[in-house]
Amino acid sequence: MATRRLPHWVDVVFVPLLSILIAFVISGVVIWYVGQDPVRAVQVMVNGALGSSYGWGYTLYYATNFMFTGLAVAVAFQARLFNIGGEGQALLGGLGVALVCLYLPWPHWSLALIAATLGAALFGAAWAAVPGYLQARRGSHIVITTIMFNFIAAALLNWALVTQLRPTGSMDPSSPRFPEETRLPRLHEMLDLFGIPFSRATPANVTLLVALLACVLVWYLLWRTRLGYQIRAFGHSEQAAVYAGISPVRITMYVMVISGALAGLMAINSVLGAQGRLVLNAVEGAGFIGIAVALMGRSHPFGVFLAAMLFGFLYQGGGELAFEMSIPRELVVVIQALVILFTGALDNLVRMPIERVWAALQRRRA
Amino acid sequence: MDWIAIIQILDSTMRLATPLLLACLAGLYSERAGVFDIGLEGKILAAAFFSAGAAALSGSVWIGLAAGMTASVFLSLVHGLASITFRGNQLISGVAINFLAAGLTVVIAENWFRMGGRTPSLTGDARFQRLTLPFAEQLADVPVIGPLYSVLLSGHSILVYVALLCVPLTWWVLFRTRFGLRLRAVGENPAAVDTAGVSVIWLRYAAVMIAGVLCGLAGAYLATGLAAGFVKDMSAGRGFIALAALIFAKWRPWHALGAVFLFGFLEAVANRYQSIDLGGVTVPVQFMEALPYILTVVILAGFVGRAVPPKAGGAPYVKER
Numbered sequence: 001m002a003t004r005r006l007p008h009w010v011d012v013v014f015v016p017l018l019s020i021l022i023a024f025v026i027s028g029v030v031i032w033y034v035g036q037d038p039v040r041a042v043q044v045m046v047n048g049a050l051g052s053s054y055g056w057g058y059t060l061y062y063a064t065n066f067m068f069t070g071l072a073v074a075v076a077f078q079a080r081l082f083n084i085g086g087e088g089q090a091l092l093g094g095l096g097v098a099l100v101c102l103y104l105p106w107p108h109w110s111l112a113l114i115a116a117t118l119g120a121a122l123f124g125a126a127w128a129a130v131p132g133y134l135q136a137r138r139g140s141h142i143v144i145t146t147i148m149f150n151f152i153a154a155a156l157l158n159w160a161l162v163t164q165l166r167p168t169g170s171m172d173p174s175s176p177r178f179p180e181e182t183r184l185p186r187l188h189e190m191l192d193l194f195g196i197p198f199s200r201a202t203p204a205n206v207t208l209l210v211a212l213l214a215c216v217l218v219w220y221l222l223w224r225t226r227l228g229y230q231i232r233a234f235g236h237s238e239q240a241a242v243y244a245g246i247s248p249v250r251i252t253m254y255v256m257v258i259s260g261a262l263a264g265l266m267a268i269n270s271v272l273g274a275q276g277r278l279v280l281n282a283v284e285g286a287g288f289i290g291i292a293v294a295l296m297g298r299s300h301p302f303g304v305f306l307a308a309m310l311f312g313f314l315y316q317g318g319g320e321l322a323f324e325m326s327i328p329r330e331l332v333v334v335i336q337a338l339v340i341l342f343t344g345a346l347d348n349l350v351r352m353p354i355e356r357v358w359a360a361l362q363r364r365r366a
Numbered sequence: 367m368d369w370i371a372i373i374q375i376l377d378s379t380m381r382l383a384t385p386l387l388l389a390c391l392a393g394l395y396s397e398r399a400g401v402f403d404i405g406l407e408g409k410i411l412a413a414a415f416f417s418a419g420a421a422a423l424s425g426s427v428w429i430g431l432a433a434g435m436t437a438s439v440f441l442s443l444v445h446g447l448a449s450i451t452f453r454g455n456q457l458i459s460g461v462a463i464n465f466l467a468a469g470l471t472v473v474i475a476e477n478w479f480r481m482g483g484r485t486p487s488l489t490g491d492a493r494f495q496r497l498t499l500p501f502a503e504q505l506a507d508v509p510v511i512g513p514l515y516s517v518l519l520s521g522h523s524i525l526v527y528v529a530l531l532c533v534p535l536t537w538w539v540l541f542r543t544r545f546g547l548r549l550r551a552v553g554e555n556p557a558a559v560d561t562a563g564v565s566v567i568w569l570r571y572a573a574v575m576i577a578g579v580l581c582g583l584a585g586a587y588l589a590t591g592l593a594a595g596f597v598k599d600m601s602a603g604r605g606f607i608a609l610a611a612l613i614f615a616k617w618r619p620w621h622a623l624g625a626v627f628l629f630g631f632l633e634a635v636a637n638r639y640q641s642i643d644l645g646g647v648t649v650p651v652q653f654m655e656a657l658p659y660i661l662t663v664v665i666l667a668g669f670v671g672r673a674v675p676p677k678a679g680g681a682p683y684v685k686e687r
Contacts (some may be wrong), residue, residue: 333469
């Protein structure tokens with residue numbers, strides 16, 4: 001089997017790119033089926049997402065969400081744990097942000113940002129810790145428990161907004177607005193300092209920098225610390241890790257807490273940065289997109305960054321499609337599904353033939 | 367609460383439990399054969415749209431049913447291809463199928479009907495009609511058992527009775543036939559089945575296909591029996607509740623019936639009352655909605671009776687060389 005081993009670049013670059021290409025071609029077929037021109041659809045998407053600073057603002061805003069949720073799934077993947085609960089953890093993170101911003105006074109946005117980060121991370125981590133504990137100690141399958149926790153989180157948030165946080169007399173199930181002092185600087189305000197003009201109408205904000213920092217920190221954690229080494233060793237082979245003295249319970253708990261905290265952090269961007277209040281649908285499926293992002297990014301923080309940018313582009317561009325070409329927004333969900341299918345579940349569909357070709361090439365050379 | 371109110375709640379429990387029951391049995395076949403299926407939700411949704419869409423276009427609910435089942439079986443094939451043939455991750459494949467259905471149903475619905483991702487309301491032959499069991503009208507006025515028979519048991523669409531019949535049928539297939547024995551064996555120890563000269567691949571495909579057919583029935587009932595047409599995301603987490611019921615039932619058919627009735631009952635009560643007063647303590651409706659999931663986590667955690675899944679579940683089978 002040794003000749004079948006693919007070189008590293010084929011494994012991490014070529015195979016995923018080919019998988020994504022297949023996913024995009026099938027998406028093109030769907031566009032063609034609904035009677036639209038796929039080439040024009042791509043033009044509309046590129047133009048809508050990258051053709052103006054307005055488009056870029058939204059693309060970066062979505063990408064910020066997906067970086068957090070993608071990192072959350074990626075960290076868990078490194079330990080071979082599948083955390084589908086990003087959606088629920090992000091919802092709880094939103095609750096954490098709302099409680100911190102509503103019930104404590106903050107003189108300046110920078111302090112509010114730090115507090116919101118802690119609140120979001122703490123709530124998200126706590127929500128992930130329970131399934132983590134049940135997996136580590138009771139052997140309950142983490143995929144099922146995290147799915148269940150998504151629904152429980154949705155019900156909890158619904159209850160909190162409808163019966164507790166909603167201002168009396170308001171029909172809208174959402175929290176009151178956060179105080180003006182907690183408003184995070186928008187991207188255009190930051191770029192104004194450097195004299196760069198940028199659209200004022202986008203929700204992109206300072207959280208983008210927090211997300212980039214999170215990418216770097218996760219990379220550092222996984223490849224430059226003892227814990228990161230243990231996480232990766234555990235993911236590689238649980239038996240070998242146990243033999244090397246790594247406790248599965250400890251690693252599972254650490255990984256789930258970190259993963260949940262990262263998913264929770266998404267709420268700083270959407271709840272504090274963009275909305276300025278907690279609404280019922282604060283996460284908008286970003287927790288699930290994290291799965292596609294992590295798969296596409298091969299669970300590496302840099303890959304997650306690139307994949308998050310791509311999905312940010314798809315999200316913003318997909319919105320423009322609905323405007324300009326009467327293709328529903330849900331097309332993006334189809335693309336997302338195909339990316340998950342081909343880069344995740346059907347990976348071998350691409351890999352097996354390439355391995356065969358590679359082995360044949362090696363034989364000829366030998 | 368009077369007798370009639372109780373009967374009405376149980377009647378609505380029966381309707382709400384039907385799609386759960388069909389999906390739960392679908393998961394039962396698949397997981398007993400060692401293939402995890404978290405794509406139940408997506409298959410129900412796809413079947414719901416294609417059954418309602420085809421019924422709306424053709425005017426016949428039976429053509430709708432066939433279309434819904436075809437869509438669901440197609441997604442099952444994708445799942446089989448990914449998780450059996452290409453030995454991919456079954457969970458990731460399930461997630462992909464859920465999103466594929468969520469996206470495609472709306473995109474195609476918009477293309478076919480231009481109604482914002484819905485189908486037109488179904489009427490007449492495009493819907494499953496209620497069947498009246500014999501003597502239901504004559505017995506309606508008899509106290510106690512009258513309503514029990516004429517409201518609770520009679521007056522459902524045919525798929526409700528089909529779903530109920532699927533329970534003994536599933537039990538019989540799984541525990542009294544050679545196919546069933548092999549199917550269960552392949553979920554516990556595929557290598558042993560392979561050694562006996564039976565194809566693991568074929569058995570698993572068969573199980574996944576059966577799951578597709580049952581999810582097709584569940585989706586068709588949802589859109590053409592329970593409701594009168596398709597709306598976006600109408601499966602509303604039922605696939606996951608069915609998954610929860612499956613764990614609750616510990617992968618056994620009769621227990622599955624009990625579990626879906628419990629979860630259907632919770633939904634029926636939550637639909638009828640906004641909050642429930644239990645001796646001074648008010649239970650919010652959101653708690654009722656979350657209860658199936660909470661119960662499942664408790665069961666999974668093994669605090670009340672441990673749920674142990676089939677041993678080979680989730681692992682692709684690689685033949686030894």
